[in-house]
Amino acid sequence: MDFSAFDDIPGTRVFTPERSRRGYPLNQFCMSLMSPANRERFKANERLYLDEWPMTEAQKQAVLSRDYNAMLEHGGNIYFLAKIFATDGLSFVQAVSTMTGMTVEEYQDMMLAGGRSPVGVRSIREGR
């Protein structure tokens, strides 16, 4: 299937089959953090824990640096990645804001003012 039409949406990565295949080990690592024992082991030594998974080095680096945009780029899905920021004790707002180039406060202010307007971020090609 050709899902390239989705690439026309600015700042958005749709979790297509291609992305989910690329992100498989990254996302399955995230799932493992649903067990409290695994969360403890991960927190004790993140690198050691990550090395148990067949992830690419880029995926591991993205996790270690909590670079959520990079994790998305390497096939992560936000609901899977949520297990990482839950382990860190962060809320969705705190973690999500890090992907937008805003501070948490700026992001929260934007949300309180009605959220990000769709105007101009609907389509790259059509510039609307």
Added chain:
Amino acid sequence: MDFSAFDDIPGTRVFTPERSRRGYPLNQFCMSLMSPANRERFKANERLYLDEWPMTEAQKQAVLSRDYNAMLEHGGNIYFLAKIFATDGLSFVQAVSTMTGMTVEEYQDMMLAGGRSPVGVRSIREGR
């Protein structure tokens, strides 16, 4: 859903939702025998192993006596029950024949002669 039409087929128990709900623990016990370690534990002490499952006493007795018709009656499904006779080292023909009131030899002779004819065992109500 009303699946009572299936009761019109002689000597046959269709694995309806009602049967599968009744047979749940029996069938899940059977699945556990797919692991060699569990097969060994079961063989070492069948009763002890069965008592780990929330099965009815009638289900356990049916297993202990290898009464496959009784296992079917209590919600067993043949593909699950196959794990029991595989554990016993029996083939499908050996195990299946025990449900028919024939010896294995009689059953095999029937199969070699073309199998059981559908004539007379299609419908109880219609006597055909």
Added chain:
Amino acid sequence: MARVTAGLATSHIPAIGAAIDLAKTDMDYWRPVFAGYDWTKEWIAQSPPDVVVLVYNDHASHFSMELIPTFAIGCAERFAICDEGYGPRPVPEVVGHPDLAWHIAASAILDEFDMTIVNELTVDHGLTVPLSLVFGQPAAWPVAVIPLAVNVVQYPPPTSNRCFELGRAIRRAIQSFPEDLNVQVWGTGGMSHQLQGPRAGLINEPWDADFLDRLVADPDSLRTMPHIEYLREAGSEGIELVMWLIMRGALGESVELLHRFYHVPASNTALGHVVLEPTKENP
């Protein structure tokens, strides 16, 4: 005979669950959110359903990349609350209704919907937050719940039309169940929100308002809504709105709008909530 007595739709934002569980519902930020459910709480107390068919999506909680069912129906006696990474929510376990669930599953399969039957299922905020919003913090949920999990995480989710048609099939199934049961169908998720990437925080109030208008009065026009429109207009996670169409399909041709509520923001999300009743003329 069982009847579909009402439909309810609501966002299922995880932060709402946290606000309830941590007793923050009276904070300025949260008070208006919960106020939007006051009407609903009173209404449901007056005619409590026996069973809720709760359409939701699992958020990489029970299901992982190992296995992704498009439509999974929970037929178990009970469903435990899963640990999404913060520990399980401190809410009662969810009690199912296996008789009706199996009936719906079998009926839908014979109606050519390719259901996945699930007998072991833990449920996440997608299912528990709507229950908390409507029923508060009881010691036990006052209704039996049939979880219907829809894949909206892995692209492609089911089409708008398919969701609507599944709703219609669920209606047929419920109406053919011999026991006298008051059944509600709930659709959850949405409304506009995007949780990922530089475009995160997207909210599209006019689009949401139009969706709500059409959901009530012209649902057929939503059948042809392509996935890309949800993604573009309502954000990458706004795609959850396809689940509201299952609810709407279950209510028959025409409905009366009993309650409508919309609020921005709740966490990253535009919260929408409607209560609908099938009109008397419905077959």
Added chain:
Amino acid sequence: MARVTAGLATSHIPAIGAAIDLAKTDMDYWRPVFAGYDWTKEWIAQSPPDVVVLVYNDHASHFSMELIPTFAIGCAERFAICDEGYGPRPVPEVVGHPDLAWHIAASAILDEFDMTIVNELTVDHGLTVPLSLVFGQPAAWPVAVIPLAVNVVQYPPPTSNRCFELGRAIRRAIQSFPEDLNVQVWGTGGMSHQLQGPRAGLINEPWDADFLDRLVADPDSLRTMPHIEYLREAGSEGIELVMWLIMRGALGESVELLHRFYHVPASNTALGHVVLEPTKENP
């Protein structure tokens, strides 16, 4: 562009796997069974497919009562052989074709089939016995395989019509795959057999012959075949024949019959086997 070049149907009797694995194929009992595949072995060696979409059912092997998908498509790189209680069959692991599998899965979902995507799957005799019958005992299977598991264990399985339509959707999906691939679709299971209860051992040769005739020349007439007719006439496990309709649906309107074989008994079962080729006129 990928093409559906042929369809193949065969029973997948576990005892056949055991006969191969234990080197009993030359015994008087088994010789005529394997002779029925000599033509097929020669034919497939002459134009080997790149990929086989192998429609089969899991026999309480990978799937248990916990979760029962109606249609599950294996999208993984590889599929291990499962231990059905006798130890795993000593056959090569099955190598998948994730590109085409994901394409079919996504295409079918957008075509309103409610597929379950499976990325972790072990395969049982339902899938491996057909491979053994057609390819013998190679060190590695000479084709990539896309497992398509159909529920025929828990009642209700999908209807005859739904299976036929899924086959048509698979055809559309394959034909829209950009890579130049020779794809075969195999349907497995059947023919008449009953493995349970006092009626076990049922064989209905005239009914099987009629099913084969119609499968080739008048498949539309099989769409309306109700489940109870399979159960009554072909035995409780004869219901597996719905899977042959998926294969047939994938071949287009008209087919040429290249090979037909029927033998009784193989273990408890009437063994049937056909090889079909879409005619040139097919779209």
